[in-house]
Structure formats: structure tokens, C-alpha cells
Amino acid sequence: MKDYLDSFKLTGKTAVVCGGLGLLGKEVSKAFAQAGAQVIILDINEDEGKKFQMDLSRQNLVTEIISFDITDIYNINNNVQALFSEKGSIQIWVNLAYPRTKDWGKSLTDVNINSWQKNVDMHLNSYCLLTREVAELMKKKEILGTIINFASIYGVVGPDFEVYSGTSMTSDPTYAAIKGGIIAFCRHSASYYGKYGIRINCLCPGGILDSQNPVFIANYERRTPLRRLGRPEEVAMATLFLASDASSYITGATVMVDGGWTCI
Numbered sequence: 001m002k003d004y005l006d007s008f009k010l011t012g013k014t015a016v017v018c019g020g021l022g023l024l025g026k027e028v029s030k031a032f033a034q035a036g037a038q039v040i041i042l043d044i045n046e047d048e049g050k051k052f053q054m055d056l057s058r059q060n061l062v063t064e065i066i067s068f069d070i071t072d073i074y075n076i077n078n079n080v081q082a083l084f085s086e087k088g089s090i091q092i093w094v095n096l097a098y099p100r101t102k103d104w105g106k107s108l109t110d111v112n113i114n115s116w117q118k119n120v121d122m123h124l125n126s127y128c129l130l131t132r133e134v135a136e137l138m139k140k141k142e143i144l145g146t147i148i149n150f151a152s153i154y155g156v157v158g159p160d161f162e163v164y165s166g167t168s169m170t171s172d173p174t175y176a177a178i179k180g181g182i183i184a185f186c187r188h189s190a191s192y193y194g195k196y197g198i199r200i201n202c203l204c205p206g207g208i209l210d211s212q213n214p215v216f217i218a219n220y221e222r223r224t225p226l227r228r229l230g231r232p233e234e235v236a237m238a239t240l241f242l243a244s245d246a247s248s249y250i251t252g253a254t255v256m257v258d259g260g261w262t263c264i
């Protein structure tokens, strides 16, 4: 009989979590480590890396942290090739780094063209180029790998600006262009690499509870069918599913983890 629980384990696999020291990346890295993967975190935040390693060692979990800047897009191929050469085989790759310019978070009419271009280069273009290079190396090495790109509800639907009322927050329009682009490219690359057994999926979180303005939280809760924001661990569980053999027939999908935000 098939051991279904075994399909969710990552034992014997190497998983790269690119942006793994952020709110969601840390939880994804923990989930992967618990599931038995050898986890490699790529990130630029060295201080956070040291703190996270201490936190993990208290839980008897191990990850390796390597300094890696995804915005260095002209060297992405070399940098990823170097990592594959050093590690041998990488079966799981997650893109969830969140680079943004200092003026990130402007409204539609206020975004300037330089920031727009920079953010698209740093976030959309880096995710796409990383996906292509990782998939190419998996293909060459005949690895039946899986790549998960983080998008967002805002790559699928427009914002309901009412959730920002009573706050100084808004949704940066560049985010919609970036996340919509990531979802479209995910479908394209999933179709292209499917015949090599490489799966490429998008995961779209809704709003995740962090330390947002309480007015925003109340507005967001009212608008969401499950009446709350998400938790990082809920995103990590869905990522683990997409990374594991439990999702072996899923590719090119846009998986919503949004408390029902996009169903209404």
C-alpha cells in the first residue's frame, strides 16, 4: 500500500530557499528542515542569518545560510551554476526574496519610472531568470525538480482599496505588474519544462499577520471570508506540499493561500 504520509517528506532532498530569512522564508525553511531536507538559505541579511541559526539550533534544526543577491541579474547564471557545482544536486528551489527600492509603497500616480524599472528588474526579472537557470540545470542533471515562485493575491486580482482606508498604506502598482508577470512566466516555464519532469508552480499568499496598522487589520479581516489574516506557518505548509512528492502531478498551478480573498 502507498505510504501517503511519506510523500510529504523531503528526506534525501536538497532545498534552496531564496529569501529564506524573511517573515515567510524562515517558516518555509523550518518546515523543509523538519520534513528532512538539507536546507540552504540564500539571502542578503547576514545579521538576521545569525539570529535565525541560533533560533533553529534550539529546535534541533539545521540550515546552511549563504549570502546571495538575486538583484545581480547579469550574474545569475554564473551564481546559480556555482551553487549547483558546489552542492551537486538541488531538487527544490523556492523564490521568495522581496527586494524593493527605498520609495516602495507609492500609489499608482506617484510611482516614478526609475523606481518602477528597478523594482521590475530586482523582483520580476530576477525570479524569471532564476527559474530559467535552475530549471536548465535540473534538466541537464536529469533532476525531477520542483520550483516554487511566490506571487500574491495582487497578481491575480486588483486591490480592494477600502482595506487601506483610515491608514497611510496603499498597494504599490508595480507589485501587481511584478506578481502578475511571475504567474504568467510560471505557466510558460511549467509548460516548457514539463516534459523533463520539472514542476514549476506559483504560490499566492494573501495578507499575512505581521505588525500592521490595527485599522488595516480590522478592514482586512472584514473583507476576508475566513475573517482573519494568514499566518506564516499556513503559507509554509502549502509550500511544503508543493515542494514534496505529494504534489507530483501539479505544475503550472497558481495556488492561493488567502483565506478566500480571491473567491469573492
Ligand SMILES: NC(=O)c1ccc[n+]([C@@H]2O[C@H](COP(=O)([O-])OP(=O)(O)OC[C@H]3O[C@@H](n4cnc5c(N)ncnc54)[C@H](O)[C@@H]3O)[C@@H](O)[C@H]2O)c1
Residues within 6 Å of the ligand: 018, 019, 020, 021, 022, 023, 024, 025, 042, 043, 044, 045, 068, 069, 070, 071, 095, 096, 097, 098, 099, 100, 150, 151, 152, 153, 204, 205, 206, 207, 208, 209
Ligand atoms: N508577507 C505577506 O503578507 C505577503 C503576501 C503576499 C505575498 N508575499 C510574497 O511572499 C514573499 C516573501 O515575503 P515576506 O513577507 O517574507 O518578505 P520579507 O521582506 O519579510 O522577507 C524577504 C526576504 O528577502 C530578502 N531579500 C531582500 N532582497 C534580497 C536580495 N536582493 N537577494 C536575496 N534576498 C533578498 C530579505 O533579506 C528578507 O530576508 C515575497 O515574494 C512577497 O511578495 C508576502
